[in-house]
Amino acid sequence: MEKLDPSVPVLQQSYAEAFPELSVPWRADVPPRPEIVWLNEPLAAELGFDPAWLRGEEGLALLTGQIDGTTAQAYAGHQFGSPNPQLGDGRAVLLGDLVDTRGRHCDLHLKGSGRTPFARGGDGKAPLGPMLREAVIGEWLHATEVPTSRALAVLSTGEQIGPRQGVTPEPGGLLVRVAASHLRVGTFEYATWHLDEEVRRRLVEFTIRRHHPSADGPLGLLEAVTRAQAELVARWMVLGFVHGVMNTDNMALSGQGIDYGPCAVLDVHRRDAVFSSIDRGGRYAYGSQPGIALWNLSRFAETLLPLLGQTDPNFAVEQATTVLEQYEGWYQQAWSRLMGRKLGIDGAPEEVFALGQELLTLLEEQQVDHTGFFRALGEGRAAELVTGASSMQWMRRWETLRSATPAEMARVNPLYIPRNVHLEAALRSAHLGDLEPVQELLGAVSAPFTRRVGLDHLEGPGDGGEHFLTFCGT
Structure with a gap:
């Protein structure tokens, strides 16, 4: 993009220049009447953009992909356990990358931009x-300290597109997404299945430089990615977040969560909770997420095996297996640390893990709201939500370990989350042209720990959330 103003960051095309084998030059369709629906002004400032500039003609050209150098990325993936050798950005383009005001490397990515050569x-x-x-x-995930991609802007396109879920056309939209990168397990799968070893070695080096600079070679990269995913999934689990489509093409090597299509958040705590309409077998249920992450990491390890031991394949497998066998321990350490914060307790990781697991069993048996219980615990109301001797015994044990004040617990246990019923109602309003409920919800979940006047209706689960279904419209 030509730099017309010295205060406007210049997008680079680092990935496309490094990997023409994994990129196709492609321009986004021209939307007929684009309009910014929501602009993430704090994020814009972090990236070095003046929000006023983004709202102007040049900014709108950037946000709609009407700039030079954009590309569609190639990748493959295992989808619901089955390999698909050809996926890629079917309706998205990579706008480019930049270094933000804090020195972090970021991708800008546009979704909903029209068919590409990878469209299916x-x-x-x-x-x-x-x-x-x-x-x-x-x-919401960003506000609760979960590594995640974020939206810089959402735009309406001024067109009606064919119905995805119902019977009537829907207003078209664009999402400008910011992520540490769009390198995925599926990127390595594509390179392994279609390209030569030299490309794969370059891909390892590029990923290490971009995300894990302390990693030493392919094995070090596997360890770094495994640790990052153990931390990410542990954060999802303590929050009650259900990603919904943990295919390998949706696992970013940066350790950020990415691609939030049919995702949802628990109301009543249930290990088998599935909200995605396409997950008919429950592969990606809430309680299955830690195991699925390890399964995906095993697919990533397979792509690295030829680079680990060309002369002794068995030794390569042993090396990779040694790393993957540590995943469970890393996950439990992260989960225990995070659960200890939520419970406001000090204790050995094993003790915290056991106490936390016992609590979740109680919540499931008594059909207690996941988020609501932790908030009530800090506010001294938890005994109102659980009953029975086992619950009271748990409460007494917790009291002996508690070290945090109510204020400290309130700072880590969100009050406002994107509840299924509330989010769906806000999106229905947006469909009909009323954006106020979405704006209200965005405001609530962007500062989720502080109770505010006028937002009482967003605190509880609402009616019908347990039978809620989400659809993959992204």
Whole structure:
């Protein structure tokens, strides 16, 4: 993009220049009447953009992909356990990358921009509702300290696109997403299945430089990615977040969460909770997420095996297995640390892990709201939500370990989350042209720990959330 103003960051094309084998030059479709629906002004400032500039003609050209150098990325993946050798950005383009004001490398990515050479049917467009959903989920996860991609902007396109879920056309939308990168397990799978070893070695070096500079070679990269994913999934689990589609093409090597399509958040605590309409077998249920992450990491390890031991394949397998066998311990350490914060207790990791697991069993048996219980615990109301001798025994044990004040517990246990019923109602309003409920919800989940006047209706789960279904519109 030509730099017309010295205060405007210049986008680079680092990935496309490094890997023409994994990129196709592609321009986004021209939306007929683009309009910014929501602009993430704090994030814009972090990236070095003046929000006023982004709202102007040049900024709108950037946000709609009407700039030079954009590309569609190639990748493969295992989808619901089955390999698909050809996926890629079917309705998205990589706008480019930049270094933000804090020195962090970031990608800008545009979703809903029309068909690309990787499209697998459809018009390549996206409804406005799912674009707003991804923005809401990303801001909530960011506010709760979960590594995540975020939305810089959501735009309406001024067109009606074919119905995705119902019978009537839907308003078109665009999402401008910011991520540490879009390198995925599926990127390495594509390179392994289609390209030569020299490309794969370059891909390892690029990923290490971009995300894990202390890693030493392919084995060090596997360890770094495994540790990062153990931390990420542990954070999802203590929050009650259900990603919904943990295919390998949705696992970012940076350790950020990415691609929030049919995701949801627990109301009643249930290990088998599935909200995605396409997850008919429950592969990606809430309680299965730690195991699925390890399964995906095993697929990543397979792509690295030829680089680990060309002369002794068995030794390569042993090396990779040694790393993967540590995943469970890293996950439990992260989960125990995070659960200890939520419970406001000090204790040995093993003690915290056991106490936390016992609590979740109680919540499930008594059908207690996940988020609501932790908030009530800090506010001294938890005994109102659970009953029975085992619950009272648990409460007494917790009291003996508690070290945090109510204020300290309130700072780590969110009050406002993107509840299924509330988020869906806000998206329906947006579909009908009323954006105020989405704006309200964005405001609530962006500062989720502080109770505010007028937001009482967003605190509880609402009616019908347990039978809620999400649809992959992103």
